[in-house]
Structures are given as C-alpha cells and as structure tokens.
Amino acid sequence: QVQLVESGGGLVQPGGSLRLSCAASEITVDSYVIGWFRQAPGKEREGVSCFSVSEEETWYGIPVKGRFTISRDKQKNTVFLQMNSLEPEDTAVYYCAYSERIGQRGRTWYYVAGAVDLYESWGQGTQVTVSS
Numbered sequence: 001q002v003q004l005v006e007s008g009g010g011l012v013q014p015g016g017s018l019r020l021s022c023a024a025s026e027i028t029v030d031s032y033v034i035g036w037f038r039q040a041p042g043k044e045r046e047g048v049s050c051f052s053v054s055e056e057e058t059w060y061g062i063p064v065k066g067r068f069t070i071s072r073d074k075q076k077n078t079v080f081l082q083m084n085s086l087e088p089e090d091t092a093v094y095y096c097a098y099s100e101r102i103g104q105r106g107r108t109w110y111y112v113a114g115a116v117d118l119y120e121s122w123g124q125g126t127q128v129t130v131s132s
Contacts, residue, residue, distance in 0.1 A: 002026050002121040004096040009126030012086055016130070020081040022096030022123060027077065030054060032103035035070065036081045037116060038092035038128075047114030048094070049081060054103055059113035063089070086130045096123035 008020040024034060035050025049070040050059045058070050069082040079096065097119040102109050112118055 004123035006123040006126040011129045017084045022079045024077045033099045038094045040092040050113045093125040095125045
C-alpha cells in the first residue's frame with residue numbers, strides 16, 4: 001500500500017505563497033500519477049495539479065493555472081506544490097493522491113487526471129487557509 005504524507009499547510013494572507021510537500025513510500029511501479037486535490041467546506045473534492053511519472057507531464061486545474069506549480073524530487077520520492085498569488089478561494093484541505101490506473105493509460109492520462117475516483121491512495125490532508 002502506497003503511503004503519502006503531506007506537509008506545509010498553514011495560514012497565509014491573500015497574495016502570499018506556500019509550498020506543500022508530499023512524501024511517498026512503498027511505490028513499486030514505474031507508471032503512475034501523483035498529485036494534489038483540495039476540498040473546501042461544503043464542496044466536492046477537486047483536482048489541483050498532477051504529474052505523470054511515465055509521461056513526465058503535468059496537469060493543472062483551471063482555477064490554479066498560472067499560479068501553482070507542481071514539481072518532483074525523484075530521488076526523495078517527494079512531490080511539491082508551489083502556490084503563489086493565493087486567494088481566499090484557495091482555502092481548503094489539500095490532499096496528495098496516487099494512481100496506478102491513470103498512470104497505465106499512457107498519453108491519454110491527461111484526460112482523466114482530475115478524476116477523484118481513479119486515485120487509489122490518499123494522504124491525510126493538510127489545511128491551507130488564505131485570510132487577512
């Protein structure tokens with residue numbers, strides 16, 4: 001079972017920045033997708049940004065394009081989410097997620113990157129609050 005541990009959440013003012021980290025362990029395959037989702041109170045969980053290890057491609061949800069950047073430290077098996085120009089609407093619990101099913105889709109992974117139900121493993125979540 002893949003284990004995911006997030007860190008880096010906190011309170012930040014509008015316009016500020018935060019960097020989230022997700023340390024992954026027990027990964028035994030070469031083709032998978034790892035990324036970030038978020039869930040605000042009363043709302044459904046939504047995709048934020050994902051990275052396909054086999055395709056070496058990234059995906060971003062429309063609300064965060066141009067403001068958030070996903071990156072990966074291959075040696076440390078850690079994925080980062082750099083969040084800039086944060087807005088109150090970004091307030092949510094942020095979850096790291098892992099999917100082998102999407103990773104096995106090859107080039108078509110991009111079309112289902114944000115599909116919550118296709119991710120097999122989830123972290124415990126880290127709270128991000130954007131408020132003045």
